[in-house]
Amino acid sequence: MRRTGNWLAHTVLILGALLFVLPIWLAFCAATLDPAAIDRGELSLIPRLGHLGSFWGVLAHGGPGVPPVWRMLVVSFGMALAIAVGKIVISILSAFAVVFFRFPLRRAAFWAIFVTLMLPVEVRIIPTYAVMGDLHMIDTFPGLAVPLIASATATLLFRQTFAAIPDELVEAARMDGAGPLRFLKDILIPVSAANLAALFVILFVYGWNQYLWPLVVATSPSLDTIVIGIVKMIGIDTSTEWNKVMATAVIALIPPVVVVVSMQRWFVRGLTEGEK
Amino acid sequence: MATLVIEKLSKNFGPIEVLRDIDLELASGEMLVIVGASGCGKSTLLRLVAGLEEPTRGRIILDGRDVTPLDPSVRDIAMVFQNYALYPHMSVFDNMAYGLRIRGLAKPEIQRRVQEAATLLGLEPLLARKPRQLSGGQRQRVAMGRAIVREPKLFLFDEPLSNLDAKLRVSMRAEIRRLQRRLGVTSLYVTHDQVEAMTLGDRLLVMHRGVPVQLATPMEVFDRPADAYVAGFIGTPAMNLLDATLTAGGTAARLAGGALLPFADGRRPGEEGKNIIVGIRPEHVRIEAGGMPLAIDLVEPLGSETVLLGRLADETMLSVKVHGAWAGGERTEIVIPSASLHVFEGKSGLRLDPAR
Incomplete structure (x- = not known):
């Protein structure tokens, strides 16, 4: 049986x-x-x-109308990293504030963050574009990443993680003389390392797969991400060199896979070792 | 070595008064145990002393210095928490050293202090381990080590043994007592366990509903409970508390069932018919032919002794502790010796001593 x-x-x-x-x-x-x-x-x-030379070909020389694939990989990697790290830094700080400090309008602040869940980039693309324009960030690298950094999801996740930390641990740190920033650095971040690693993986892949916003905000070929590049290679008028498109697609898969596989070891260990 | 003085300390949570006018004085090196049922305010009192809560009124003076407005970290107080509160990602060594590092102590000094505490607590082989690799008792030791290395003026213990199993609790209890004596650090110890309170404290503070009811040595609390609440709270099985009225002249108590219990130590003040409570510990009740009839509902053998739970003729519950096993049947006769009687006022529950 x-x-x-x-x-x-x-x-x-x-x-x-x-x-x-x-x-x-x-x-x-x-x-x-x-x-x-x-x-x-x-x-x-x-x-x-x-x-197999087609892989090398696109990597070094690109295809019709797009820069070499290695360049686009660098742009994508930079963008995904900036988004993942940016989101984590901002959401750790905001969750830290919301969970451990009593300040006026704390609830209001939390709900304001929560509401942004209902406003993804696709919904607010025109106002976001306008704001980026006023900040002179159209067609720049920061322009690619910054609007995607504000994140309610990560804040909510960290809020849950932080709220699950026993009060006594916080108090023990207080009696040991740890100030707020010290507590954040020495206790809170190491204790939530598992969640941090898991979140990093998810956010990196999220950033890597961005299509709509990079398409709108960046026009110069030097800012083409790999996802944009694949689409550009599929010509509408000209005939498409499908073997190059496929080679690029396969190469585009590799970095997120590497990140997932290498971080997996971390967050699985973090999860099994995690003790509350 | 330091003295602790608490003056008129009160704490309200919103409209709820949790503590009212606590006055307390601890001699240098003394261990005072605060005991009471849950919700009596004992933990709040400890947290006020620690600085984790702000008092509504009153002052806390440690070693002659008013620490009431100070942050917990600068009060020179160390605390042992109920669920240990060890940092899960740090080794045993780092757990103990963390507070010292923040205070900016030199490395060799940190090393020396941690090593010393580890030797004292038998933690040397475990210094490199993480808390999750330790048993409950070992974790509790690390938590104490973390308090010891600070070399504070005052130790605070917040029910440190309640997460341990019964056998370990007994041995850790003895260990805490030895350690505290040896280090001579003034200590406040909070517990709801009256056995822990009796065995650990130089003095006990019994609290009830945010008010201190009795402050005395353990034996004094046991022998002369200040009111009916303390009488019922300290001692196992609990003291029998029987409703009664005062007879003319205050020479005896008349139980609800009609039986007369004369006072051996003198007359109690009050007019005839005044409501009183008489207390008798189960171990003082004697089984004796010709006494009051007792119907036994339940026999609880404890090994060397047996507790009988029964009812008097008027259905008043009464428990009796006898030596050895119980061979008697479902009915017996008991005598309440007047020398072992405790008398309390019916309304206030306060102890009623003989009139002088």
Whole structure:
């Protein structure tokens, strides 16, 4: 009985994994094919290992109308990192204020943060663009990241984490003579390291996948993110070199995967070691 | 070594008065145990002394210095919390050293103090471990170590043993007492456990509803409880408290059931028929043929002794503690010796001593 259950579970898991891996494998294979072959719809599940050069080609030289892929990777990485770090810094500070300090309009402040959950970038894109214009940040790197940094989600998450910290721990730190900033640095951040790592991964991937805002705010090719680049490579009038598009798409996958895999070790350990 | 003086200390949470006019004086090196049921304000009193709460009125004077307006960190007070409150991400060493580092002590001095405390508490092999790798008793020791290394003028203990299992609690209790004697640090210890209170304190402060009811040595509290509440709170099983009236001349109590209990130590003031409460500890009730009939509802064997829970003829509950096992049946006869009687006023519950 138990054995059959195990087999069943494994079959489902393997099928699920295949289902998710298949499109990526297909993209990988397509990257090694002739552009013409893809246009004819002759997709193959067997890569032509002799033609892996297309990866190197896009990485170093880019494609029609876009800068080299390595440049776009740098822009994307910078943007995702700035968004993730920025969001974490701001939301730790705001959650710290909301949870541990009694100040006038504390509730109002919290609800104001909460309401922004209902106003994602897509909804406020025109006013945000106007504000960025007034700040002369259109078509600049800060312009890419800053409007995406304000974050209610992360603040709410940290608020929950901080609220779960026992009062006695806070009081023990007070008796030990730790001031607010010291408490934040020495106790609060290390204690919530697990949540911090998990949140970083989620926010990095969120930043990496941004499309609409970079499309609107940045026009110069030097600020093209990898996501924008892929779309630009799919020509509307000209014929599309699909093998290059696929190669770029596969390369674009790698950094977020690396971040997830390397941080996973951290936050899994953090979660299992975490003790309240 | 320092004295602690508390003057007219009061605390309100909004309209609710939690503590009223607490006056207290601790000699240098004394261990005072504050005991009471939950919600009596004992923890609030401790937190006021620690500086974690601000008093509504009153002053706290430590070693001659008024610390009432001071921040907890500069009061020179260390506190041991109920659930240890260790920093989960720091090693045992760092947990103890953290407060010293913040105070800017030199590294060798920190090393020396932590090492000394670790030796004293038997924590040396555990210094590199994280709190989660320790047992409850070890965590409690680390929490005490963290207080000791500070070399404070005053220790505060907030129910430090209530999270431990019964056996460990007994051994840690003895350890705390030895340690406190040895270090000679003035201490305030809060607990709801009356056995802990009796065994640990040089003196006890029994609190009830935000008001101190009795401040005395443990044996005095046990022998001469200041009121019916203290009488029922200190001692296990609890003292029997029976409703009665005063007889003419104040020479005896008449129980609700009609039985007459003469006072051995003298007449109580008051007119005939005045409502009083007579208290008798279960271990003082004697099983004796020819006494009052007692119907036994429940027999609780405790090993060396047995507690009988029964009813007098008028359905008044009465518990009796006898030595050894109980071989008697469901009915017996008891005598309440007048020498062991405690007499309290019916209305106020205050102890009623013989008129001089």
